[in-house]
Amino acid sequence: MNSQIMNMALVMGSMQITNRLDLEDTKTKQLILGAYVTAQALVLGISYLIKRRILAKKDTTVLKYLDQPKPLSGEQPKLITTTVMAYDLEQNAQAQKQALIGLALMVFLHFQFGVIRPLVVQSILPVKNALQSKWAQVHLFGKPAEGELKRPWKADNPFAALAGGQEPQSEAAEKAAIKKAEKAEAKATGKSESKKDL
Structure with a gap:
């Protein structure tokens, strides 16, 4: 199943679960908040474990790739020369940064405005995404970096399939x-x- 379709199904399912919960009940709120904090700690733990595995492998194989510019920027693709270890660490650090930004945003929304519903979804999706990330597949599950997992890792585009996306080079x-x-x-x-x- 496509990752985006699965994410959508999880969002819809968690919304159905949320609709059946008494969100005014203090215990329910505490359980949801506890599940959210646990999920975020798990995501950061996965990221830390991946970082340790990358550093342990010390893969200094040279990696060259073209960094594609943002659409409509008019810039030419930039040649990047790095190592597999540096590239993997950078990808993992970016994912960790996104997780921390998401955490900060949700904490702000919850404590400032009492938002509780999105915490249910955010207790599931980040863990799923962390475990399905290409760097987790390679470094946690030991899959070879071939085919879809070949570096440089392409970001999943949820609209590519709908728009008849470009074939990979x-x-x-x-x-x-x-x-x-x-x-x-x-x-x-x-x-x-x-x-x-x-």
Whole structure:
């Protein structure tokens, strides 16, 4: 099942559960808040465990990829040269940052405005997403970084399937694009160095 469809089903299911709960009852509120805090602690624990596994592997294999610019920015793709370990740590850190931002937002909404309903959904979705993330699949579940799990990891686009999304580049086309970017970068570096010499 598509991850976005599953997320939608979880949201709808949790809304049905929430509708059957007495949200004015103090004990119910405390249980929901406790479940939310536990879920967030679990997400951060998963992230920490992944970080430890990445550091333990110390995979210094060179990774080159094109960082695609934001749509309609008019910028060219930028060549990124890094290591597998640095890339994986960066992806995990970004996920951790998003989790902390989400946590801060929900805590603010709950304590400032008494919002309780979204806490039910946010007790389920972040854990599911953390366990289904590509870095968790590779580092927690030991799946090989091939096919869908091949680096660089593409963000799931919920609208790609509906819009008849772009086909991913073939490996040969991707390598050709990287070589082209390397040549352009070398040419630009050579020009800037020759200007310095003048």
